[in-house]
Amino acid sequence: MILPPFLKPHDTVGLISTSSFTHESYIQEVVKILESWKLKPVLGKTIGARHGSMAGSDTLRLKDLQGMLNNDDIKAIFQATGGYGIVRIIDQLDFSHFKYKPKWVVGYSDTTFLHNHLQGRLSTGSIHGTMAADLEAGYHATSWESLRKALFGEDLHYTVKPHPLNRLGTSDGILVGGTVSLLCNSKGTMSEVNSNGKILFLEEVGEKHFRLDSYLISLKHAGKFDYVRGLIVGELIDMEDDDPPFGKTPEEIILDAVKEYDFPVSFGFKAGHGQVNKALILGALVHLKVDAQGTTFSFET
Missing domain, CATH: 3.40.50.10740 (Murein tetrapeptidase LD-carboxypeptidase, N-terminal domain)
Structure with missing residues (x-):
């Protein structure tokens, strides 16, 4: 890259x-x-x-x-x-x-x-x-x-507080990703995300819970999680529950979609459509560590 x-x-x-x-x-x-x-x-x-x-x-x-x-x-x-x-x-x-x-x-x-x-x-x-x-x-x-x-090109690294749904582990990989709905909509196009061997970043805004689930399951069926090396979840803003309720929070929906994989998962990073949107260098090598103290990741540039 x-x-x-x-x-x-x-x-x-x-x-x-x-x-x-x-x-x-x-x-x-x-x-x-x-x-x-x-x-x-x-x-x-x-x-x-x-x-x-x-x-x-x-x-x-x-x-x-x-x-x-x-x-x-x-x-x-x-x-x-x-x-x-x-x-x-x-x-x-x-x-x-x-x-x-x-x-x-x-x-x-x-x-x-x-x-x-x-x-x-x-x-x-x-x-x-x-x-x-x-x-x-x-x-x-x-x-x-x-x-x-x-x-x-200055040193860029982040520390994220522990989250109860985090899945612990360490991994290195090129960072890719973005808004979940657009990652889903890009399937089959020239702009389709290549997540193989990568660390994937996800965020979303203004979607109903069932629709977030549908995007993730569609990405899953397309094999987009099969060879992922790590998952960083950013802001999930203005998400609306369904009537009747879907039964899971947005974070739980994401974790459920990747439950059979063993890569580390980190929730709570302040990037996306929230008030704070920290910069991410997509295409850069990221060193990711998720443990009981929280998440750390840094970019190798």
Whole structure:
């Protein structure tokens, strides 16, 4: 797996939205944050654009992302928001230039499709991290500082409190993953997650319990857990129980889906759609340890 070059002060970076439209007030806040890191942000044509719920037409969003992938002056591409839209354009993207001159792509949620494509098809790392839209809930230093560390190649490691459903063990593996529903929806596409021999990260937002179970069972039937080396579970936000109740919490649903496997499982990591979204370097080698004292994991870059 190849990791793009880490950022340096005075690098130029791009800010775009290939999914839903973005409120411009948050963009100006992100510009200030990036400038405080001594970076030079450039806004794409999708910033401020709107076509229905998306940040411009498919053509505009495709052209905006393609242009930044091909522009050697742009050293990282920041997604402004998630929502929906990448799946409509991803198979039309040309990665032939990017393949030989990779750069960091940052985002989460709908960006899961793009992350999986980069890791599975191009063996290239990317960053699951906070976005402009998250500023609607306020600035959370932990999220942005962890993203800065990941982008600039500083030491990045995490400690997570013990969770009663954790499954103990140690493992090493390349980190992949993202939003459960999108991992499920990507099955059979060019952007399907390759979890074989990997440590898998999962998070989700706004799903009913039975639907979370259906996504996980579908991934299980597709063999996505068969050769996993470890599982890190992030935030499970705004999950709704069913009527009648499904009978399991979201955490219990996940643990039940992987009950016959023996890889370590860690719950409670603050990444995903919650207020705190700590950065993860997808495509990097992770050293994972889950014991009675909690979970620790670090990235080898």
